[in-house]
Amino acid sequence: MPPAADRPTLSTTARMAINFGPLLLFFGASKLGKSLFESGRITGLADAEVASAVIGTAVFVVASLVAALWHWGKTRHLPAAMIFTTVIVVLFGGLTVWLQDKAFIQLKPSIIYGVFALLLFGGLATGRPTLQLVMGEALPGLTDAGWRLLTRNWAIFFLVLLAANEMARRMLGYDDWLSFKVWGVTVAIFVFTLAQGPLLARHGLKMD
Numbered sequence: 001m002p003p004a005a006d007r008p009t010l011s012t013t014a015r016m017a018i019n020f021g022p023l024l025l026f027f028g029a030s031k032l033g034k035s036l037f038e039s040g041r042i043t044g045l046a047d048a049e050v051a052s053a054v055i056g057t058a059v060f061v062v063a064s065l066v067a068a069l070w071h072w073g074k075t076r077h078l079p080a081a082m083i084f085t086t087v088i089v090v091l092f093g094g095l096t097v098w099l100q101d102k103a104f105i106q107l108k109p110s111i112i113y114g115v116f117a118l119l120l121f122g123g124l125a126t127g128r129p130t131l132q133l134v135m136g137e138a139l140p141g142l143t144d145a146g147w148r149l150l151t152r153n154w155a156i157f158f159l160v161l162l163a164a165n166e167m168a169r170r171m172l173g174y175d176d177w178l179s180f181k182v183w184g185v186t187v188a189i190f191v192f193t194l195a196q197g198p199l200l201a202r203h204g205l206k207m208d
Contacts, residue, residue, distance in 0.1 A: 007089055008075050010071070010074055010075065014070075018067045021067060025060065026057070027061070029055050029059035032054065033035070033053075036051065036130070039186055042055075047102075052178070053102070057096040057116050059095035060093060061089055061097075064090070068086045074178070079135075080134040088112060092111075106169040116154075116155075117155050121207060129147040130145060130151060131151045141204045143204045146205070157192050
């Protein structure tokens with residue numbers, strides 16, 4: 001594996017495709033799965049909502065694996081954060097396709113957010129901020145205090161997402177909940193990430 005300084009870099013378009021391509025395919029496949037079930041072209045699933053989730057998730061898992069392989073093919077390197085998220089996608093996506101249970105489908109994001117929050121708070125409690133272990137090379141120069149604060153902020157944010165998903169799955173219909181999960185959460189993560197900029201700048205992040 002080449003040193004970090006010698007690795008090829010991805011273009012902005014490639015990074016956008018890797019980060020958002022699987023999400024777009026998931027949303028499109030979810031709509032297609034529901035349509036195919038309602039038209040009678042696929043059977044064997046409980047209802048249109050389960051068909052939407054199973055088809056969408058299966059496509060999302062495959063797209064995430066392809067994105068990771070593409071990243072590896074271009075750079076001969078996979079960031080620890082990408083490895084971690086791909087494993088989570090494959091694990092919970094596989095459970096979704098296997099169980100085909102609507103309650104689990106809607107509860108799954110809460111489980112994932114809770115696991116992330118526990119891992120982050122656990123890292124803080126042991127003095128080893130979890131984000132630093134998986135994203136250290138992505139944020140060069142960030143001080144130990146910066147990593148602690150960033151880890152704390154993301155841990156709290158995941159708890160907020162957990163609470164939001166619990167409210168959404170109880171108050172919204174499935175299609176509205178799905179839109180919230182895909183687009184609402186994506187926008188919230190993007191805005192929250194941008195909001196961490198001042199913290200990163202104060203604590204030594206190198207912007208080359």
